[in-house]
Amino acid sequence: KYLELARQVAKLVKPFEHAIHSHHFFSTxxxxxxxxxxxxxxxxxxRLEEEWEKINTKGxxxxxxxxxxxxTTWTSDEGCSEADWMMINLYMWSIxxxxxxxxxAEKTLLNHFFWNQSANGGFSCNYGGGDFRNGKMGNHAPGKRNEAYWCCSMHGTYGLSEIAKYVVTFDNRSxxxxxxxxxxxxxxxxxxxxxxSLRTLYPLKGQLHLEIESENPFDLKIRAPSWLQSLPEGIPLGQSLNLSAPTSVGARPRPDINLGGTSLNLTVNGASVQPDIKDGYIVIPKKGRRLKVELxxxxxxxxxxxxxxxxxYNKSDFVPASVTGKNLIFYGPSILRPVDKLEEGEIVIIPDNPDFRIEKGLLRIKFFAVKSPEDxxxxxxxxxxxxxxxxxxxFSPMDITEYLFRVEGLKS
Structure with a gap:
């Protein structure tokens, strides 16, 4: 009888167009x-795929x-909704x-879910003076991350436990x-x-070291990030590094294998291998007892x-960022923000070979800014x-965090 009741409830669920509170709709x-x-x-x-398409496009x-x-008037997020959206995507992948x-799921995890996390491990939200439509989000208390212990911390940690289940998954063949x-x-x-055993410093460095031991033959499938495959010929910032290498990066990588204009270096049991990519995954047949992979x-x-x-947001007069000329700036899969607030109207300049530093697990990249295109x-x-x-x-909350910028090309 409970299953039949669930079926009846599902038929009553209104489409995304009627959604107001994202956590409620995503939980449904x-x-x-x-x-x-x-x-x-x-x-x-x-129905799930139909609603996913609408959320992905409009929500x-x-x-x-x-x-x-x-x-229209609401300019905050909620850690619970970010956890929901990640879990929906993980479940849909499993199906x-x-x-x-x-x-x-990864984009939300790295660029919004962790942004919602408090220094004590709990979760919160962004609001208080910002407007995400213009690429600005504020903390509830200026310069302070307040934990929503009554709500987001519970659901956020549940989301973390679900994410852990999907780092490595398997069936009888893969x-x-x-x-x-x-x-x-x-x-x-x-x-x-x-x-x-998987060791990596991703998303700070593009390196994976994987060791597997088993009597079973199967296909090992390692996700090839879509942002890597779609990159044009450009500025490869970073290098193939050992995990014990110094924490400064910036040298151009060795162009062993070209994948969408970028170099990808894959070794299997010590031998260089041409990646076989199918449906977004690098496929490596495991035949012997041990398999060692470096990517x-x-x-x-x-x-x-x-x-x-x-x-x-029911705001028809809002002009999309693609029209205003504002951009997200990524380092690999990670969206970047300035450590200190930019002055109003400043234009970001990305040099050919920016200075990089990784200290105590935190990445810093040096760009430049000017007041006008002429400058x-x-x-x-x-x-x-x-x-x-x-x-x-x-680790360093600001009154207002920016993530959309005018960028004046890649200047040398």
Whole structure:
């Protein structure tokens, strides 16, 4: 009788166009996922994919997160909604194996969910003077991250536990490495144990070191990040480094293998191998008892001009960032923000080979800023500006954090 009641409730769920509070609507979709897993009703899966398309197109911020409310006057997010959206994407990947879901989960994880995290490990939200439509978000108390212990901390830590389940996944024929994080463990594949160890400093450095031991033959599938595959010929910032290498980066990588205009270096049991990429994953057949894989790829600075839906916020006079000329600045998968507030109207200049530093696990990149496009041609007028991944907001909260900028090309 409970299952039948769940079916009746699912039929009453209104589409995204009627959504106001994102956590409520996303929680409903998570319930529909659970109902599909119990019933295998394909109409539920069709509905989930339909709603995902609308949310992805109309209901997300440039960071990959979601606002708390879909209302004109509301300019805050909510840690619970970011956790929901990640979990929806992880569950949808487990059902469909479509790479877009894992990619969406990682973008939200690195660029919004961790941004919502407090220094004590709990979770909070961004609001108080900012406006995410213009690429600005504020803390509830200026310069201070307040934990929402009554709500977001509970749901955020639940989201963290779900994320951990999807770093490495498997079935009887394949082992997937979906998200890049240090992990060591074992899983049971049919009647045999599979031991694995993954070491990485991603997203600070583009290196993975993976060791697997098992009697079973299977395909190892390592996600090839879509941002890496789609990069144009440009400025490879970073190098293939050992985990014990110095923490400064900046040298150009060795162009062993070209993947979409970037170098990707793959070794399997000590031998250089041409990557075989299928459906967004590098496929490596495991035949012997042991498999050792080293994967190195460049971490590049790139820009992206996002379109912000006017429908989502019921604000028809808002002009998308792609029209205003404002851009996100990425380092690999991570959206960057200035450590100190930029002056109003400043234009960011990205030099050919920015100075990089990684200290105590925190990344700092040196760009420059000018007051006008004309000043960009005069290096004497360049003023240094330090940027870092937006997820590092936790350790140095600002009154207002910016993430959309005017960028004057890549100047040498």
């Amino acid at each position: 979709l998570r319930g529909m996922v659970n109902l599909y897993l119990e019933t295998a009703d394909t109409s539920l899966l069709d 997300l911020l440039p960071t990959g997160g979601a606002p708390e409310h879909y209302l 469909t194996r479509k790479i877009r879901y894992i990619e969406a 082992v997937w490495v979906n998200l890049f994080n240090d992990i060591k463990g074992a899983l049971r594949m049919m009647d045999s144990e599979v031991k694995f 190195n790829f460049p971490m590049q600075v790139r820009t992206e001009a996002p379109a912000i839906s006017s429908f989502s 960009a041609a005069d290096k004497e007028k360049w003023q240094a500006r330090i940027f870092e991944p937006i997820s590092q907001e936790t």
